[in-house]
Amino acid sequence: MSSIRTYLDHNATAPLRPEARAAMLAALDAAGNPSSVHAEGRRARQIVEDARERVAELVGARPAQVVFTSGATEANAWVLRAGWDVVMAGGIEHESVLAPARSSGAELIELPTGDIGSIAPAAVGAALERGAVGSRRALLALQLANNETGVVQPVAEAAALARARGVPVHTDAVQAAGRLTIDFPGLGADTLSLSAHKLGGPKGCGALVLRDGLELAPLIAGGGQERRRRAGTENVAGIAGFGAAAAAARQDLARMSGVAALRDRLEREALAAAPGALVIGAGAQRLCNTTCLALPGVAAETMVIMLDLAGIAVSAGAACSSGKVGASAVLAAMGLPAEIARSAIRVSLGWCTSAKDIDAFLAAWAAIAGGRGRQRAVA
């Protein structure tokens, strides 16, 4: 076993970028509370406001529209718990969207997912017919890109339909941020959630971006931080890291075609080396960094362990739902046969992925796929 590890699980969390690390270390020495009026407080405030600008720039928003939170889970919960009568959402949404929607008591209208993993605008239109009736407060939740398949959803088209019926739209942009250009006003969404650690910032920090004029009762009440929208003394170091990561991720957008080329080569050679293997969502528009690969006959957990032993980190479905028994809810929502869903692994590339990482993955994958017959005979 090699002691050099190959990290291909950026959708679970991306390694910390050096720029984020440096910004965090510097911010740890800023002694003041950003709410204090003295010089130390103003210094901490400056760090937070600089980061807000960087995060806003990443998604084409204005700084005043960005509210820092403890992560995307909190940002999603804030929106989903805002007292809706009806929530329209697909089964491919992240649990941090679906769980608060379910427990909020709202009627949940499930948007059907097509077999390539995308939700058709026509399905959104049909749900709006059913959900946006009378004076009921309805919300459409549609992620920008899926965490397991990387499939990009038609948020701008869906938002136009929702807007025509007066229905606000929330988009979870956690996986899309830093991987495709996001134009918050152009998307037409009312709220958008972000997570720092998926783009090379620290874990435990995120943001909700809100369109102007939108009133959302705070999820966390207390002090008047974040213009009275999110109480609690700011996580100054975390926010500083988020800002630096957002700036670096924005710079890196120009390099995403290189990431796409690495991902495409990985898929091409992985399929050639393993007859019967397939890429889930291959026909859809996908993020440049994600591939969901299935090798029917080899359970995803087995593949993940064998790859780990070979020095390669990937995941079986979403990291936050792995550990649970059963096939991924995302793949189930796509209607994939259980045999395929059970063998699907997620390989996700990012800012520090090199051709050598792809070589290492392909060598291990080919060895495991080649040993399939032997494994069956032993079993």
Ligand code: PMP
């Ligand atoms: N939404 C999506 C699509 C995600 O992939 C994740 C992270 N797994 C989250 C939300 C939650 O983000 P956080 O870890 O910042 O709470």
